[in-house]
Amino acid sequence: MGSNAEYILEVKNVCKSFPGVKALDNVSLSVPKGVVYGIVGENGAGKSTLMKILSGVYTKDSGTVIFDGETIENTTPIQALRRGLSIIYQEFNLVNTMTVGENILLGRFRENGGMRGTHKRAKELLDSIGSKISTTSMVGDLSASEMQMVEIAKALSFDSKLIIMDEPSSSLTAEELKKLGIIINQLRDRGVAIIYISHKLDEIFEYCDIVTIMRDGCVIDTKKASELTRAEMIAKMVGRTIENEYPPRAHFVGEPLLEVKNLNTHKLHDINFTLHKGEILGLVGLVGAGRTEIIRALYGADKSLSIETYIDGQKVDIRDPGRAKAAGMGLVPEDRKREGLILPFSVQQNISMAALGNMTKGAFLDMSSEGEMAQRQIEALKIKTPSADTKVVSLSGGNQQKCIVGRWMEMHPRVLIMDEPTRGIDVGAKYEIYVLMNQIVEQGGAIIMISSELPEVLNMSNRVLVVCDGHITGEFNPEVDSAETIMDKAIG
Numbered sequence: 001m002g003s004n005a006e007y008i009l010e011v012k013n014v015c016k017s018f019p020g021v022k023a024l025d026n027v028s029l030s031v032p033k034g035v036v037y038g039i040v041g042e043n044g045a046g047k048s049t050l051m052k053i054l055s056g057v058y059t060k061d062s063g064t065v066i067f068d069g070e071t072i073e074n075t076t077p078i079q080a081l082r083r084g085l086s087i088i089y090q091e092f093n094l095v096n097t098m099t100v101g102e103n104i105l106l107g108r109f110r111e112n113g114g115m116r117g118t119h120k121r122a123k124e125l126l127d128s129i130g131s132k133i134s135t136t137s138m139v140g141d142l143s144a145s146e147m148q149m150v151e152i153a154k155a156l157s158f159d160s161k162l163i164i165m166d167e168p169s170s171s172l173t174a175e176e177l178k179k180l181g182i183i184i185n186q187l188r189d190r191g192v193a194i195i196y197i198s199h200k201l202d203e204i205f206e207y208c209d210i211v212t213i214m215r216d217g218c219v220i221d222t223k224k225a226s227e228l229t230r231a232e233m234i235a236k237m238v239g240r241t242i243e244n245e246y247p248p249r250a251h252f253v254g255e256p257l258l259e260v261k262n263l264n265t266h267k268l269h270d271i272n273f274t275l276h277k278g279e280i281l282g283l284v285g286l287v288g289a290g291r292t293e294i295i296r297a298l299y300g301a302d303k304s305l306s307i308e309t310y311i312d313g314q315k316v317d318i319r320d321p322g323r324a325k326a327a328g329m330g331l332v333p334e335d336r337k338r339e340g341l342i343l344p345f346s347v348q349q350n351i352s353m354a355a356l357g358n359m360t361k362g363a364f365l366d367m368s369s370e371g372e373m374a375q376r377q378i379e380a381l382k383i384k385t386p387s388a389d390t391k392v393v394s395l396s397g398g399n400q401q402k403c404i405v406g407r408w409m410e411m412h413p414r415v416l417i418m419d420e421p422t423r424g425i426d427v428g429a430k431y432e433i434y435v436l437m438n439q440i441v442e443q444g445g446a447i448i449m450i451s452s453e454l455p456e457v458l459n460m461s462n463r464v465l466v467v468c469d470g471h472i473t474g475e476f477n478p479e480v481d482s483a484e485t486i487m488d489k490a491i492g
């Protein structure tokens with residue numbers, strides 16, 4: 001089979017099955033040298049599986065992979081790296097207890113002239129992408145974007161010709177994302193090709209030259225980004241046209257349900273607000289402004305210096321998440337891997353676990369209602385899984401997240417707090433989550449929502465509060481006030 005010097009990577013008819021799932025079905029694509037190549041598709045479409053085959057984490061069942069003119073049979077992650085293909089996972093692959101310099105040149109200290117040479121080389125690599133991180137900092141002390149810079153420097157240290165970024169932006173602030181964009185352009189100018197996977201379609205249009213759309217393990221289409229519209233991309237991803245990305249806004253706001261008074265922590269200053277029955281309240285602010293701190297304090301997950309919480313006018317003492325739950329509150333946390341899911345447990349167990357208290361029959365677990373709960377959420381959120389008994393660890397990233405959302409939907413909390421509820425979730429499933437949010441408020445519940453995607457907050461909320469530097473600095477009606485006005489306030 002001939003290879004083409006124009007391409008850094010050619011994938012031909014690659015197939016891969018897992019028990020009960022055909023993850024890749026005859027996938028073919030060709031990545032030209034020095035382009036940014038986007039891959040989009042619904043949760044479970046097979047994007048990460050393909051990347052893991054390329055980087056030697058999984059082996060393909062059949063098909064051909066040609067990298068830099070060479071047919072690659074079976075490879076290992078270290079061989080792939082040495083050949084010039086690196087992958088940056090969403091969960092970084094760094095050693096937190098080692099320095100930046102040591103991480104960048106891990107296992108290659110001697111060939112770089114010992115520790116001094118290692119730090120010198122690492123600094124050159126960081127300089128080359130305009131990063132000012134000290135090579136002697138501990139990786140565990142870095143922010144997500146700094147870790148990403150370390151990963152990119154590491155990729156460059158192997159002289160990578162292709163760098164795969166699988167959802168690189170999900171933990172970045174807007175500012176950091178801008179920086180990543182600049183680096184992507186620099187890498188492209190140097191002739192490095194990049195595969196960029198994201199559910200944030202704006203980024204795909206901004207960065208990518210070519211886009212491949214996948215669905216159910218198949219390549220549906222490959223086009224120049226400039227020849228593709230957003231609506232067309234979405235239609236090809238989900239297999240049908242979607243009229244609107246948001247359902248009509250719910251209007252069920254009633255009496256006060258939850259009041260927070262005098263909330264102070266080391267970071268938050270005199271936070272006061274009221275959440276009404278039937279209301280979706282958005283918290284808008286920059287990352288680090290204090291939005292997550294507010295909801296964690298409210299939920300009793302973090303200690304406050306002072307807080308008074310009232311539900312239906314009655315004072316309640318919420319000093320830990322157990323009491324929050326007992327008071328009818330639920331939290332979809334930001335970091336679901338760490339705070340939400342139990343990966344070795346099944347989909348069913350993960351969905352039903354919070355609601356278990358509501359359905360024990362005497363001392364025994366009622367298995368049938370556990371199964372019903374899981375089935376209901378698998379259908380409502382279109383969770384892609386071979387069965388309710390499948391372990392969550394084998395689900396795609398976005399489908400894992402749907403399990404957490406499903407768990408809280410089953411709890412029927414009166415106050416549902418959602419921190420980045422649609423992170424990593426595809427466009428179609430986002431819509432399903434929005435519809436469920438509207439159902440919750442229609443039934444008299446209320447929602448507090450945080451999202452780094454401003455259009456999402458503005459389209460779903462009845463009211464938004466702007467959080468800036470630990471203070472609530474503004475209150476807006478997203479049906480009246482413009483996004484610019486609201487963002488201006490958030491920037492401070």
Ligand SMILES: Nc1ncnc2c1ncn2[C@@H]1O[C@H](COP(=O)(O)OP(=O)(O)OP(=O)(O)O)[C@@H](O)[C@H]1O
Pocket residue numbers: 018019021022023041042043044045046047048049050384385394395396397398399424
């Ligand atoms: N190790 C595994 N064992 C079993 N099934 C798996 C494994 N890895 C992936 N799958 C299945 O393969 C399919 C494709 O998953 P993959 O992670 O490639 O999706 P994805 O396109 O990256 O989705 P997302 O946007 O949610 O990250 C899914 O149905 C998933 O459940």
Ligand SMILES: [Mg+2]
Pocket residue numbers: 047048049166396397398
């Ligand atoms: Mg994935």
